Amino acid sequence: MSNQQLIPLSVPNIAGNEWKYVKDCLDTGWISSVGSYVTQFEQMVADFAGARYGVASVNGTAALHIALLLSGVKQDDYVILPNLTFVASANSIKYLGAEPILIDADPDLWQMDLDLLEEFLENETDERDGELICIKDGRRIAAIMPVHILGNMCDMDRFLSIVKKYPLQVVEDATEALGTSYKGKHAGTFSPMGCFSFNGNKIISTGGGGVIVTDDEQLAKRAKHVTTTAKASVDEYYHDEVGYNYRLVNLLAAVGVGQMELLPSFIKRKKEAVAFYKNELDGLADIRFQKELADVETNGWLFTIQTDRQQELLAHLNANKIVSRRFWMPMNKLPMYKDCIYIQKKDNAGYIYNTCLSVPCSTNITDEQLEIVAREIKSFLT
Ligand SMILES: *Cc1c(COP(=O)(O)O)cnc(C)c1O
Numbered sequence: 001m002s003n004q005q006l007i008p009l010s011v012p013n014i015a016g017n018e019w020k021y022v023k024d025c026l027d028t029g030w031i032s033s034v035g036s037y038v039t040q041f042e043q044m045v046a047d048f049a050g051a052r053y054g055v056a057s058v059n060g061t062a063a064l065h066i067a068l069l070l071s072g073v074k075q076d077d078y079v080i081l082p083n084l085t086f087v088a089s090a091n092s093i094k095y096l097g098a099e100p101i102l103i104d105a106d107p108d109l110w111q112m113d114l115d116l117l118e119e120f121l122e123n124e125t126d127e128r129d130g131e132l133i134c135i136k137d138g139r140r141i142a143a144i145m146p147v148h149i150l151g152n153m154c155d156m157d158r159f160l161s162i163v164k165k166y167p168l169q170v171v172e173d174a175t176e177a178l179g180t181s182y183k184g185k186h187a188g189t190f191s192p193m194g195c196f197s198f199n200g201n202k203i204i205s206t207g208g209g210g211v212i213v214t215d216d217e218q219l220a221k222r223a224k225h226v227t228t229t230a231k232a233s234v235d236e237y238y239h240d241e242v243g244y245n246y247r248l249v250n251l252l253a254a255v256g257v258g259q260m261e262l263l264p265s266f267i268k269r270k271k272e273a274v275a276f277y278k279n280e281l282d283g284l285a286d287i288r289f290q291k292e293l294a295d296v297e298t299n300g301w302l303f304t305i306q307t308d309r310q311q312e313l314l315a316h317l318n319a320n321k322i323v324s325r326r327f328w329m330p331m332n333k334l335p336m337y338k339d340c341i342y343i344q345k346k347d348n349a350g351y352i353y354n355t356c357l358s359v360p361c362s363t364n365i366t367d368e369q370l371e372i373v374a375r376e377i378k379s380f381l382t
Pocket of ligand 1: 086089147
């Protein structure tokens with residue numbers, strides 16, 4: 001056991017044409033802010049998700065920021081967000097001077113609790129002049145950001161039927177959900193704009209990167225414009241608004257093209273890991289899994305188990321060179337978001353945070369490593 005190699009949680013898997021495409025960039029000098037790999041990567045992600053257009057960005061956070069900006073979120077607005085998410089979702093709201101309204105997690109799916117959302121919208125909001133207002137303080141609620149947590153999804157039909165009754169923009173944080181679908185429709189395509197991330201721990205990686213997908217040509221053009229310094233002339237430095245330098249460089253897009261070619265095999269491997277773990281661990285002690293709806297096909301991004309012995313199990317696994325990690329700390333526990341409105345009854349997000357741990361499931365994990373992880377969990381819990 002002691003000479004066993006460290007088993008990482010979820011790391012990049014560079015296994016295809018990435019070197020070749022990067023070398024092409026280096027050989028030709030097309031390394032920077034424009035190039036054919038950028039366009040190709042954008043189209044590959046859009047095609048995979050079944051969307052018309054893709055607009056690449058420097059990371060997933062930037063994609064969310066721009067999608068909210070283009071949805072009309074402004075200073076002092078509210079944006080509804082699950083309390084249980086990665087901090088980037090909340091930060092993208094803050095960048096616009098807006099504030100999240102946090103909704104607790106569903107105890108089984110770990111996604112935004114739709115009962116709480118429905119009650120909140122019914123009882124604590126009002127419509128004035130076609131805008132949704134938070135009764136408590138009169139501030140506008142401009143948008144809602146569902147986050148497809150761990151590559152899983154909520155009941156999207158129900159979600160959409162709730163939100164369509166209100167003047168609310170929807171921006172999907174699908175950063176963890178490349179390869180996930182609901183009734184055959186890909187995550188990120190249930191709203192005018194959906195955002196993906198290609199950070200190192202995601203199912204494919206460009207080192208850092210993001211893509212906004214949309215079916216709307218105007219939104220795609222606007223997204224491209226504001227992520228590329230809002231340059232409005234080909235041959236002059238004429239910029240017609242305050243844009244952002246949020247481009248994904250060609251060098252990284254080249255990695256992305258190589259990774260996109262591998263995505264189907266990565267999804268397959270993630271699913272094998274999930275199936276293996278579930279088979280090995282089902283019924284063991286108090287272990288529970290994230291529930292999946294029958295209509296949802298997940299990408300199995302980050303396998304996570306729930307047990308009341310979280311702390312001890314984490315310590316045991318990490319002591320045995322098995323990198324295991326808690327969930328993100330819920331937003332209401334962070335100093336920047338502790339005073340946000342938090343809609344909850346039992347603080348399920350807090351409970352999930354205190355009981356869940358993710359275990360190794362990189363796409364290049366070996367069968368032997370999967371067995372070692374399962375064996376250590378079993379031997380500890382029984
Ligand atoms: C990864 C992730 C993001 C975006 O992260 P970047 O590192 O900026 O690409 C946003 N939201 C969630 C929930 C994420 O997991």
